[in-house]
Amino acid sequence: GAVVSQHPSRVICKSGTSVKIECRSLDFQATTMFWYRQFPKKSLMLMATSNEGSKATYEQGVEKDKFLINHASLTLSTLTVTSAHPEDSSFYICSARAGGRGYNEQFFGPGTRLTVL
Amino acid sequence: GIQVEQSPPDLILQEGANSTLRCNFSDSVNNLQWFHQNPWGQLINLFYIPSGTKQNGRLSATTVATERYSLLYISSSQTTDSGVYFCAVRAGGTSYGKLTFGQGTILTVHP
Numbered sequence: 001g002a003v004v005s006q007h008p009s010r011v012i013c014k015s016g017t018s019v020k021i022e023c024r025s026l027d028f029q030a031t032t033m034f035w036y037r038q039f040p041k042k043s044l045m046l047m048a049t050s051n052e053g054s055k056a057t058y059e060q061g062v063e064k065d066k067f068l069i070n071h072a073s074l075t076l077s078t079l080t081v082t083s084a085h086p087e088d089s090s091f092y093i094c095s096a097r098a099g100g101r102g103y104n105e106q107f108f109g110p111g112t113r114l115t116v117l
Numbered sequence: 118g119i120q121v122e123q124s125p126p127d128l129i130l131q132e133g134a135n136s137t138l139r140c141n142f143s144d145s146v147n148n149l150q151w152f153h154q155n156p157w158g159q160l161i162n163l164f165y166i167p168s169g170t171k172q173n174g175r176l177s178a179t180t181v182a183t184e185r186y187s188l189l190y191i192s193s194s195q196t197t198d199s200g201v202y203f204c205a206v207r208a209g210g211t212s213y214g215k216l217t218f219g220q221g222t223i224l225t226v227h228p
Contacts, residue, residue: 002162032214034215034216038158042220043203043218043219043220043221044203044205044218045218046215046216046217049215091158093158093160095160095216097214104147104148104165104207104214105148105150105162105165106150106205106214106216107162108152108159108160108162110157110158110159111158111159113158
């Protein structure tokens with residue numbers, strides 16, 4: 001149980017285009033999902049917290065107009081990188097929190113590798 | 118915010134050896150997880166262990182929350198254990214459960 005999927009797994013796009021990444025919890029409902037970014041040989045950095053039915057909470061330094069997050073249902077959150085540039089190239093990973101109150105285990109998707117040319 | 122430090126940063130072992138990875142954190146936590154990131158980038162949950170001791174096969178983990186550290190033990194290591202091991206914590210009082218990651222330990226197991 002507790003499987004999280006991401007789509008696409010890899011995307012290459014031209015500079016200036018927008019890219020949408022989907023994150024789904026397959027066998028559980030997730031009121032809260034998280035979006036992380038990872039650079040090569042580095043750790044994961046939280047970008048934003050996505051809450052079903054409300055606005056996302058962005059970490060300091062993350063441009064909310066650049067990285068649009070929509071948590072439309074209890075099993076789906078999307079991250080849209082708008083007007084992508086080469087510096088947005090990175091590995092994007094989502095996670096979802098499973099369980100009820102007091103239980104905080106997070107499960108991660110397989111990641112999306114974005115390359116902006 | 119909370120600081121998470123992992124040691125050692127790199128670890129090279131021969132197959133069959135045992136190892137201990139450490140995670141120190143700077144404040145009280147109500148969630149601590151250990152992950153293994155495989156070569157394709159997938160984070161695999163190893164332990165959800167805000168306190169106490171757990172074992173799963175060749176792996177075990179102990180968190181001493183009052184002393185602000187956690188240990189991950191790998192016994193009889195195999196080449197498939199290679200990869201990056203991350204410790205991540207949720208600070209007490211943090212809203213929505215967001216995790217702060219350590220910098221990871223890169224484990225290489227040679228046959």
